[in-house]
Amino acid sequence: MLNSEFIATVEGDKVPRKYFDGRGMYIYVQPSGAKYWRLKYRYEGLEKTYAMGVYPRVSLEIAREKTEEAKQLLIQGIDPNEYKKNQGFEIVAREWFENKKDGWKSRHAQVVIDSLEKDVFPYLGARNLSAIRPPELLTIIRRIEKRGASRVAEKVLQRIRAIFRYGIQTGRAKNNPASELTGVIKTQKVQHRKALPIEELPAFIQDVKNYEGMTSTRNAILLMLLTFVRTDELRSATWDEINLEEKVWHIQGDRTKMERPHIVPLSHQAISLLKELPSYPSKGYLFEGRKAGHSISDKTMIHALYRMGYKNKATIHGFRGVASTVLNESRLYSVDVIERQLAHIDGNATRRAYNHAQYLPERETMMQWWADYLDEAQGINQVGIVGRLKGLFSR
Template sequence: MPLNDMQIRRTKPDAKAYTLSDGAGLSLLIEPNGSKSWRFRYRFGGKPKMISMGVYPTVSLAEARSRRDEARKLVSEGRNPSEVRKEKKLALAAENTTSFEAIAREWHKLKSMRWSVGYAADIMEAFEKDIFPYIGNRSVSEIKPLELLNVLRKIEARGALEKTRKVRQRCSEVFRYAIATGRCEVNPASELSSALDVNQAQNYPFLREEEIPLFNASLNEYTGSDLVKLATKLLMVTGVRTIELRMACWDEFDLENATWEVPEERMKMRRPHLVPLPVQAVAWLEELKVMTGNYRYVFPGRNDPNKPMSEASINQLIKRIGYGGRLTGHGFRHMMSTILHEQGFNSAWIEMQLAHADKNTIRGTYNHAQYFDDRKLMLQWYADKVFAPVAP
């Protein structure tokens, strides 16, 4: 006799599990603990089979009957409901592993072993902020060029043209990886560069020597974050990359001996880098220690102090004081290189300070303390030059 909801609700557990039949292979299993679950029994290939149909009351009597009828239809078509269910699970799992986010994280994990920690973090941060929210759950085989273009134009609209170029390149690498691993056949990012407002040969803009005093005046008048202002000044006199500065930790600094040792995992060249600190830099770091000395990072994030400040912080400051398009954080390295070379400093010292490790200027076994005393004098001269008092 078919079941009804009143009967099911009133059914009590017993010392042993037992079943109530609804007919046509559907039954309700009542466990000693009081749980109730649906079962469907059938024969396939001459053998008895059974599959679960869910738990009551999450799966109602009407829903259980509907699922039973679907399973009976499969049997009548010569298909095993149990195998069909497995196929659906595999298809869902495959769909999850073909989403752009899943493949991008897989690609990132594979590639990041050869990258610095900071560089790897920046790439993933860009994906999480600008790409995953829009196409992260989409299958790579379904993403069309126009769809990706619209996502990239959101970055472009912020004026972050260099970032747009880099993110498009990284998306293209993810799609190439997906093609190589058999999960899509077309790379929708490959032809988008011509549709974006990005100059592929774009150089990082930098200041000429005569422009520095006016920039410093604008920087000193900036009323925003003192943390970012000091970060900008340190970037100017150390020659490190923006990513190396913003991820700096306090345990890397020896202020008494005016040195900063950047660990190899954060360096682009995967080599530790010893930076001599001019007296101005030490003073700024002492000031920063009062502000952030209790944190791990010298420049902790505004919203989460357990993470470093945003990669855009310094460039945003530069834009706010009126130098957008005329200078970038990375441009300070070019500025340093130009001024020091024009002054006649040894190219090997300069390249070592910029951590280029140019094989033509730095020969023999790499030594992260190489030319340290020379570089110390050079950077002190440079800091005095860049931050020289302006005559009234």
């Protein structure tokens, strides 16, 4: 039988050598010194070889455990190599996905599989589920975080955790290494985005309407002003979320920052804008990017602001701050109504537990008031609107 000292010190010869441990298990040593664990076995009358990993990643002890597992499969009439083919992370992940996707919206299902194909399969796809360890998963998460996508990293980790849970349920994994990574996602430092000064709002709206870039970009910024949703919620919006008859936009929980469904009442102005979009009516994105079948990118609108001369003056997310300021200063609507429309979570846990109100009638009225307010901003000269705003805020 082999021992750890021999395996660690044995060197490559002029030709590949096999050193047997017993029961068909051996270590295969290449002339280069590379060492591979193998198991020789017979299945249905044919001699086969089962690969069990590379030394030193796979120790002698682990190789013996793998040999025992393979022998148990053979006793059950199962070919270890065929069984192994069904243990790969990508195979299990796609099986999990197929079982889940019918319960998701098609757009969300595409986001899920795209994230796995981009960030996980290239690194773990061929790996046996039971061989994957927490450090490997952490490397994947850090790679995503490095490109500034902490929220994506969090979602990917959730999906990996769910895939391993499915692997355990189907007998292809013994533990869930993703569960060991609780709390590893780095908390991003909150950056307060620049909000456009309210007195510059009339000129800004006119600049957007005169924007000579892509029509979809101009319309996206205008709809952002009218609805003040989050950037990702707007750019990835699809027509199946919009109900023009009921004058409402339903954003599913899997698309929101707080992972809760969000309702956006649509003003007359928002509905008119939607009906003028080139994509209306269809089943795809409201705002198509340059590539067919894809939405505008996460940089499209902010780059448009730069081209209009608003770099370091305003951000897309800052429009939410403008709307919040105007609505709060108007004193026409309660903080609860405004915060609900902004899809903020109440910081008071006790209050949050009891306040499940949607305030939809009030929000419908408020969103129409806001759209009318923006119309006034365009219809009055800048001196007039600034004066009206100052009067409003001095009440």
